[in-house]
Amino acid sequence: MIIRQGFAELRGCGAAISDEAALRDAAVAAARSAGATVIGDHAQRYAEHGLTLVIFLAQSHVMLSTWPEYDLILADVLLCDDTMSVDGAIDALAARLCPDGTVVRSSVERRIGPAETRA
Amino acid sequence: MIIRQGFAELRGCGAAISDEAALRDAAVAAARSAGATVIGDHAQRYAEHGLTLVIFLAQSHVMLSTWPEYDLILADVLLCDDTMSVDGAIDALAARLCPDGTVVRSSVERRIGPAETRA
Numbered sequence: 001m002i003i004r005q006g007f008a009e010l011r012g013c014g015a016a017i018s019d020e021a022a023l024r025d026a027a028v029a030a031a032r033s034a035g036a037t038v039i040g041d042h043a044q045r046y047a048e049h050g051l052t053l054v055i056f057l058a059q060s061h062v063m064l065s066t067w068p069e070y071d072l073i074l075a076d077v078l079l080c081d082d083t084m085s086v087d088g089a090i091d092a093l094a095a096r097l098c099p100d101g102t103v104v105r106s107s108v109e110r111r112i113g114p115a116e117t118r119a
Numbered sequence: 120m121i122i123r124q125g126f127a128e129l130r131g132c133g134a135a136i137s138d139e140a141a142l143r144d145a146a147v148a149a150a151r152s153a154g155a156t157v158i159g160d161h162a163q164r165y166a167e168h169g170l171t172l173v174i175f176l177a178q179s180h181v182m183l184s185t186w187p188e189y190d191l192i193l194a195d196v197l198l199c200d201d202t203m204s205v206d207g208a209i210d211a212l213a214a215r216l217c218p219d220g221t222v223v224r225s226s227v228e229r230r231i232g233p234a235e236t237r238a
Contacts, residue, residue: 007124007227011234042161044175052180054173056163061171065179070233108126108227114189115130 003078004107006086010073010094012101017066017073020051026096027055027062034079034089059084062093073097080112122197123226125205129192129213131220136185136192139170145215146174146181149196152211153203178203181212192216199231 016022020043028038037058044052049069055062060078067074077089086107094103135141139162147157156177163171168188174181179197186193196208205226213222 005126005227007229009230039165040163042163042173044159044161046158046177052175054161056171058165060184061182063180067231070231072231072233074229074231104230106227106229108124108225110126110193110225111128111223112186112189112191112193114191 001080001082001111001113003080003082003110003112004086005076005078005110006090007077007106007108008075008090008094009104010075010098010101011071013071013073013098014100016097017068017071018049020045020053023051023053023064023066023073023097024055026093027053027064029096030077030089030092031055031057031062031079033092034084034086036079036081036084036089062089064093078110120199120201120230120232122199122201122229122231123205124195124197124229125209126196126225126227127194127209127213128223129194129217129220130190132190132192132217133219135216136187136190137168139172142170142172142183142185142192142216143174145212146172146183148215149208149211150174150176150181150198153198153205153208155198155200155203155208181208183212197229
């Protein structure tokens with residue numbers, strides 16, 4: 001199974017960048033909008049400002065990392081189910097966190113399965 | 120600052136794939152070998168088998184996700200310091216976890232900094 005891991009740079013998100021509850025709610029909502037099942041989360045806060053938040057899914061993860069000093073949220077979404085839309089999940093994140101901001105996307109392919117199924 | 124986030128598929132790692140302490144030790148050693156500072160970690164265990172382990176760094180993260188049923192460990196390394204070597208960190212992971220296995224690498228560029236520095 002070849003899966004695209006999706007990434008986004010979100011800028012211009014306003015106060016959400018420093019609102020841990022809003023970040024968590026957006027990540028959970030994005031995962032659920034793709035059909036994924038949330039099984040845990042963990043936030044690592046940085047000493048000055050910023051945090052990394054991981055939402056663990058039955059299908060892998062949504063990670064948000066914030067750099068308030070750069071007005072930047074990085075998103076990282078891996079959904080290990082090829083019927084789920086990573087682009088849709090990033091759309092949902094952006095709609096909640098940055099409705100008036102900008103989103104720049106990228107992705108990488110990851111291969112998940114036994115060795116003999118690799119393309 | 121443009122940073123390459125590095126990924127690897129590791130196969131043929133033997134017993135390490137199911138040894139959480141060995142996975143954590145390898146991820147911490149890999150981060151430190153690159154010069155990064157470990158500030159926390161979190162493991163999410165899956166119901167049947169497999170886990171996702173995140174080592175949080177002052178410079179971002181090392182993540183390992185295991186699929187024992189596929190003999191597969193996925194590594195994900197982001198080092199937000201362009202003097203640190205993501206390839207060296209993956210080399211260190213592979214040397215500890217899969218000295219007799221195979222490693223397939225990929226990467227994606229991420230841009231970290233204020234909007235005006237984007238290339």
